[in-house]
Amino acid sequence: DVVMTQSPLSLPVTLGQPASISCRSSQSLVHSDGNTYLHWFQQRPGQSPRRLIYKVSNRDSGVPDRFSGSGSGTDFTLKISRVEAEDVGVYYCMQSTHWPPWTFGQGTKVEIK
Amino acid sequence: QVQLVQSGAEVKKPGASVKVSCKASGYTFTDYYMHWVRQAPGQGLEWMGWINPNTGDTNFAQKFQGRVTMTRDTSISTAYMEVRGLRSDDTAVYYCARDDSLDYWGQGTLVTVSS
Numbered sequence: 689d690v691v692m693t694q695s696p697l698s699l700p701v702t703l704g705q706p707a708s709i710s711c712r713s714s715q716s717l718v719h720s721d722g723n724t725y726l727h728w729f730q731q732r733p734g735q736s737p738r739r740l741i742y743k744v745s746n747r748d749s750g751v752p753d754r755f756s757g758s759g760s761g762t763d764f765t766l767k768i769s770r771v772e773a774e775d776v777g778v779y780y781c782m783q784s785t786h787w788p789p790w791t792f793g794q795g796t797k798v799e800i801k
Numbered sequence: 802q803v804q805l806v807q808s809g810a811e812v813k814k815p816g817a818s819v820k821v822s823c824k825a826s827g828y829t830f831t832d833y834y835m836h837w838v839r840q841a842p843g844q845g846l847e848w849m850g851w852i853n854p855n856t857g858d859t860n861f862a863q864k865f866q867g868r869v870t871m872t873r874d875t876s877i878s879t880a881y882m883e884v885r886g887l888r889s890d891d892t893a894v895y896y897c898a899r900d901d902s903l904d905y906w907g908q909g910t911l912v913t914v915s916s
Contacts, residue, residue, distance in 0.1 A: 727902050729846075736907065737838075737846065737896070737906055739903055739904050742902045742904070748904070788860055789862040789863070790836070791848065794845050
């Protein structure tokens with residue numbers, strides 16, 4: 689199974705400041721079709737997860753442009769350019785290149801300092 | 802708009818079974834795989850498996866093989882996930898999610914296993 693490792697696991701951030709979450713996979717996530725199936729999800733307290741970014745860097749409809757995804761191969765990053773109060777929650781990366789199973793990172797808890 | 806509406810919370814005794822439903826609307830049900838993901842209290846997300854609503858084909862994470870069944874009823878655009886032989890560590894919120902990139906999620910169904 690592909691192991692997804694996120695860091696940090698806890699991220700206190702000052703409002704208006706940037707935040708960055710790293711996600712590393714135990715093997716390359718480049719699929720034989722040339723795509724990289726690495727996605728990011730946000731889970732606000734008490735809510736279902738919501739997809740933010742798909743295939744590394746594609747922002748979902750309605751997702752603020754302060755969220756961006758980047759990376760390649762085994763190293764990926766989710767960045768929030770300026771953290772707002774509504775960004776509090778847990779962020780997960782997930783790969784669907786090598787399956788089964790689909791695998792998630794452990795989650796990174798973003799909180800306001 | 803795409804919606805996935807799940808059945809309500811359940812309380813079960815160890816050894817029992819539970820069946821959770823996920824009713825889809827706003828898109829063609831048979832065009833997208835349906836995945837199931839669970840989240841134990843205070844824990845992360847765990848992928849369980851998928852069903853192809855068009856063919857009924859399924860695929861499971863190894864730890865759930867033999868204990869979990871996924872079915873669907875295309876006439877009512879509903880997917881089902883059943884867990885048998887419930888244990889206390891099956892206590893979790895169970896989510897359905899559409900498509901291989903999990904683009905839309907249900908609201909979750911809390912299953913509590915307790916004697």
